[in-house]
Amino acid sequence: MNRVNNQDNSKSGSLLKGTLILTVAGVVVKVIGSLNWIILSRVLGGEGIGLYQMAFPIYLLALTLSTAGIPTAISIITAEKVALRDYRGANRVFKLSLAFLAFSGLVLSCLVYFGAGWLIEQQIIRDARAYPAILALAPAVFLVTMLASFRGYLQGWQMMVPTAVSQILEQLFRVGAMLTFAAWLLPWGLEYAAGGASIGAGVGAAAGLVVLLYYYVRLQRRHDHGSIRDLENRAETNAGLATRLVELALPVSLSSLMLPLVANLDLLVVPVRLEAAGYTIEQATELFGYLTGMAVPLINLATIITAALAISLVPAVAEAQSMGNTQQIRQHTTAALRLTALVTIPAAVGMGVLAIPLATAVYHAPAAGPVVQVLAGGVYFLGIHQVTTSILQGMGHTVLPLINMGIAAVVKVGLNWSLAALPSLGILGAGWATNADFVVAAMLNLVYVYRYTGFRVDIAVLAKIVAAAAVMGVVLYEANAVLFDTIGATAAIFADILLAAGVYGIILMVLGELTEQDLRRVPFVGEFLAKITVIFRRYRQ
Known part of the structure; x- marks a missing residue:
């Protein structure tokens, strides 16, 4: 019994160690990115940044479609195979998914590259000067898709160091290339400078991919796949593996698409309802900027640890699930949700108290302080949602978080429509609607976590x-x-x-x-x- 407890404690320690590694990497990446944005803004100016930003959503959409939640599915199935010591099966899952992602990444890269002119002609992209930036981002879709597949596989082995190192080097090379090419091409015109900055995404992804290839080769050498027992290879066909990958990946992909969908619904609803509350178009736009451009990024920053924890949880829970170790799943759940409370509750209080000073120091916009203060109340629940989503995904219940997010989104849209139109609330009403979104999604997830693990909040x-x-x-x-x-x-x-x-x-x-x-x-x-x-x-x- 003591041996089992020691093993479980070791697993929990490994989970927290992985979380810490990814958190440190996340902080470093954000610091580098912030410095880059300051310098790049000075090189390109507001107009050049605008051209870059016009191309970037196309890149993000293509990237979301090309990966389609497959990296998370790779992580889950790999963790299951590794837990059963079916290393050959884990490698086969990776090669199958890598082939699929290479194909989808290549197709989406080509669509972005050859479709750039069409996007301009149809005025989906309103400024034709964004054309070089779109072309420059096209190769990055393929490279980042490949990068995501290797990260998913190595995370399935619960190796978080490769992800952390690759993230940092990817950001360093990305920033270096962005600033170098932007400055070099600036004499040829602002549109070429913006295109030069866009090259950085591909350069950074290539650097990160080299790092992950190194760790992948080292892992392959460590395990002699010919001598390891093959528990499921004979029974599980490639078609069966592909079907399982899709079953796990599709809900995760739809969950990823839910975030930009809700953001677009905010864009459609909130400014209109603020105008109904008596604000001018200019005032409504400014207030919407306080919410989405200032308050939300601060809230996301406050949950950087829980975001890292969520990545570490998926393979850890999947491993325990494959072994039928419900005690270990419950222990992971208890440790993760305790850490979530330890980190996010003081973050919420601190952000609430320092809302106006934060908005003043970071954005030079003290008027954004009240919105930050409102959203601070949702930090704990956002953290709970992130962690419980990963627990359910690790257990193979990938559809449940998607359904819960959909229900929460409906609640949010309804509250945005009613609260933002109240003159007494205005943009604060939209902030409370966002909090309601976090609360509903988190509570619904907790219900299912209790059902499948027996976890209760202490x-x-x-x-x-x-x-x-x-x-x-x-x-x-x-x-x-x-x-x-x-x-x-x-x-x-x-x-x-x-x-x-x-x-x-x-x-x-x-x-x-x-x-x-x-x-x-x-x-x-x-x-x-x-x-x-x-x-x-x-x-x-």
């Missing part, structure tokens, strides 16, 4: 986390007023984050919710922090 643990976050919020509110006036908006934000983290951590240790085991998993300073918990434990006794 109210006592949640109460301690909320209490610690509340104390942190009070201290943060009092301290920020002094810091903001003393050292300025930007420096105050960084000081506030450090102060909040310290206060929150201390309160959790006093309450006994942050354990030695939790802290030992923190890189570099984990052992030191774990010793501090001993002091607080003696104090409580």
Whole structure:
């Protein structure tokens, strides 16, 4: 029994380690991307950025269609095969899916390249100067599709380092190429400079692909596929594998398409209803920008850890599911949702308290602060939705999150229509509608997670986390007023984050919710922090 518990604890530790690796990579990628955007904006100016942005949605749509949720399906089936030590079967799944993705990526790349002129002629792209940018992005569709297939396979082995390293190198090469080609081609005209910037997507993808190929070859050498037992190869045909890939991938793909669909519904509904509330077209556009261009990115930034956790969860849960280990699934679920609460609840409180200072420091737009404050209330539920979606996908129930997202989207559209038109709410009404979307999707997912795993939310643990976050919020509110006036908006934000983290951590240790085991998993300073918990434990006794 102790051996089983030790194995399960090791699995949970591996899950958290993978999450940490992807989180660090995500932060690095975002920092590099932010610096790039600042420099590129200075090179191209607003008009050049606009030309680049006109081409980019076409690229994203083609990429979504070319991958079609297959990488997540690869991750799930590979994890199942690896758990059963069917390494040859795992490799066969990858080769089959790679062939499919290579074909779909090539077709979509060609459609983007040869269809660029048609998009301009039909005025789907309104400015003809975006043509070079569309052409430059076409090869990247194929390369990123291939990149996604290798990431899915290696994640199925629960190897998160290759994904992290490839993400960082992809971003570095992408940014370097964007800035180099944009500056080099600028003398030939703004449209060519925008096209030069678009080349960066393909260059970055090629660099990331080289990294993943290295890890893939190393993995193949590590396992002698000829000597490993082949448990299912004889029984499972290529047609059967292809059918299973599609069954898993299609709902995931539709879920990915749901996000831009809901965003487009917001675009259609919110500005119109703001005008019905009495705002002018210009005011409605500005308010819509506060919501979608400022508040939503901050909310997404607050859930960067849960987004990384969601990636790590899919293969971990799929492995346990294939072994019939319900205890391990429940342990993964408990650990993941506890970490979600530990991270997102203080993030929600901190963002709520610092909403106006954040909007001022980041966007120089204090008027966006109230919208940020409203959306802060949805951070915890967004994190829950991300994590529970991955749990259900890992268990093979990929259709359920899609259905729940659809129900939540209907609720959101209905509330947008009614609340945004109220003069007393306006854009804040659209913010509350977005929160309702997160809550409905998260709660529906939780119902099914309970049904399939038996997981229940520990109210006592949640109460301690909320209490610690509340104390942190009070201290943060009092301290920020002094810091903001003393050292300025930007420096105050960084000081506030450090102060909040310290206060929150201390309160959790006093309450006994942050354990030695939790802290030992923190890189570099984990052992030191774990010793501090001993002091607080003696104090409580």
